[in-house]
Amino acid sequence: MQTLVERLKQKDIRALARAITMVENDHPEKLELLSAVFSERKHAVYVGLTGSPGAGKSSLVNRLVTQIRSEGKTCAVIAVDPTSPFSGGALLGDRVRMNEHFLDDGVFIRSMATRGSLGGLARATKDAVRICDAYGFDVILVETVGVGQSELDIMKIVDTTAVVLTPNSGDVLQIFKAGIMEIADLFVVNKADLPGFGKLKALLKELVMITATEERETPIIKTITTENKGIDKLWGKIKDHHEYLYKTHEGKRKRKMQQELEVYELIREEIWREVKQFIESKRHLEPIKADADPYKLAIDWYARWKKEGGFTDDG
Ligand SMILES: Nc1nc2c(ncn2[C@@H]2O[C@H](COP(=O)(O)OP(=O)(O)OP(=O)(O)O)[C@@H](O)[C@H]2O)c(=O)[nH]1
Ligand SMILES: [Mg+2]
Numbered sequence: 001m002q003t004l005v006e007r008l009k010q011k012d013i014r015a016l017a018r019a020i021t022m023v024e025n026d027h028p029e030k031l032e033l034l035s036a037v038f039s040e041r042k043h044a045v046y047v048g049l050t051g052s053p054g055a056g057k058s059s060l061v062n063r064l065v066t067q068i069r070s071e072g073k074t075c076a077v078i079a080v081d082p083t084s085p086f087s088g089g090a091l092l093g094d095r096v097r098m099n100e101h102f103l104d105d106g107v108f109i110r111s112m113a114t115r116g117s118l119g120g121l122a123r124a125t126k127d128a129v130r131i132c133d134a135y136g137f138d139v140i141l142v143e144t145v146g147v148g149q150s151e152l153d154i155m156k157i158v159d160t161t162a163v164v165l166t167p168n169s170g171d172v173l174q175i176f177k178a179g180i181m182e183i184a185d186l187f188v189v190n191k192a193d194l195p196g197f198g199k200l201k202a203l204l205k206e207l208v209m210i211t212a213t214e215e216r217e218t219p220i221i222k223t224i225t226t227e228n229k230g231i232d233k234l235w236g237k238i239k240d241h242h243e244y245l246y247k248t249h250e251g252k253r254k255r256k257m258q259q260e261l262e263v264y265e266l267i268r269e270e271i272w273r274e275v276k277q278f279i280e281s282k283r284h285l286e287p288i289k290a291d292a293d294p295y296k297l298a299i300d301w302y303a304r305w306k307k308e309g310g311f312t313d314d315g
Contacts, residue, residue, distance in 0.1 A: 001029055005036045008135055013108070016135050020110060023127035031266070034127055040134035044076075045242050048142045048155045049188075050180075051164030052171055056190040057143045059225035060164060060234070064141060065101050067235045073138035074106040080125050080144040080154060108137065122153035123269065126262070129157055155183045156258060160241045162186040162234070165204070167196030172203050181211060184218055185241050188234060192222045215250050275302065278309035 007015035019037070023030055047064075049057045061077055068075045101107040112125050125142065132140045144154050155161040163184040165171040174180070187204050189197060201220060208218045219237050223230035245251035279301055288297060 001033055001036070004033070005040065005134075008037070008131070009040055011136060016108065016131065017110070019131045020112075020128045023131070024112070024124045030127070031270070034130060037131050037134040041130060042133055042136050044133045044137050045139045045238070046129055046133075046142070046158040046160070047139065047238055048144065048158035048161045049164055050144050050155055050161065051188075051190075052166070052169060052174070053145050055164040055166050055169070055171075056223075056225050057145075057164050060162075060188065060190060060223065060231075061141050061143050062101070063225050063228060063231040064235060065107055067231050068139050069101075069104065069106060074136070075139045075141065076108040076132040076135075076137040077101075077110070078125060078128055078132070078140065078142045079109070079111045080121060080142065108132065108135075123265070125154050126157040152179060152183055156261065159245055159255075160185045160238050162188050162238070164188045164190050165200065166191040167194045167200050172200065172207070181207065186234070186237055187218060187220045188223055189220060190223045190225060192230070193224045193227065197222070213250065215248055216244060274309065275305045278305045281309075 004015055004019060008019060019033065022033060027033070049060060051057055058079070061079075065075050065077065102109065110128065112121060112128060125144075129140050129142060140158075142154065142158055161183050163180055163186070165187060167189070187208070189200055189204070201222070204220050208220065211218065219240075221230055221234045221237055223234060225231070245255060
């Protein structure tokens, strides 16, 4: 594993792919690997793009990559598609959209899948971002279809979350319902060439006013990816937000909170791994019945794990 981290540091692309596969597969030495990886991080700019299916996220990512490359910076793209049971599906579509970048050494594109990972897709994606950071990419872009809790979780690791909306899609209601308002650092109104742009922008403006703080108001950026419009402005706003996170008091508080949540999550995952193993090691003797009392079982199993398999008085 030490050599894997060494190779990663030396920008060995196969080591990068291998390390990401390890976190996807929930390798037993995952946390050790990630801890070593974490100490090698170079503080890349982490950007998340989320939004409804077909909102234009991949098109935006593609344009952003071009913009980032034109500034001489390198870039990793992680595409997450939790709705697709076949990880290849997301990548195939993105291959068309990101065609021109596939041969560029300064760009790494990876589609995420979990093969029964305990922590799930969100966890594996966060870990992959860290690995890309240790490798040395300047910018890491994460694309995910914003449909549920796991996507919100993914967005908790990135520095800047851009929520992509389109005119006449009814997305604004969803934003309120799904708690997306709290995670949006930027609103991107893509497909601004379509009718209904003005109405959506007015609605968003009202939303943004409600949540504005003294230090910051969530920007609304108009883009038309098909005409390459608004991309430079979007990239500028992403950089502004990064500055805000690292230079202001509020930004530091936000980063500290994220760090705290991540520690809790990792601990939760580790404990659950142990409890699950304990229960599974006994279950063939004591199968859980379909009509059993789940509360009582949870209390019993947890107490037994603490006594027999988990925390002991001397340790
Ligand atoms: N009119 C118009 N169409 C656009 C614009 N941006 C993207 N599209 C089209 O919208 C469709 C979906 O674009 P994608 O970039 O694949 O969207 P996505 O959000 O990545 O889609 P999923 O990953 O499948 O959720 C494509 O046919 C694009 O050509 C735009 O600014 N205007
Ligand atoms: Mg896409």
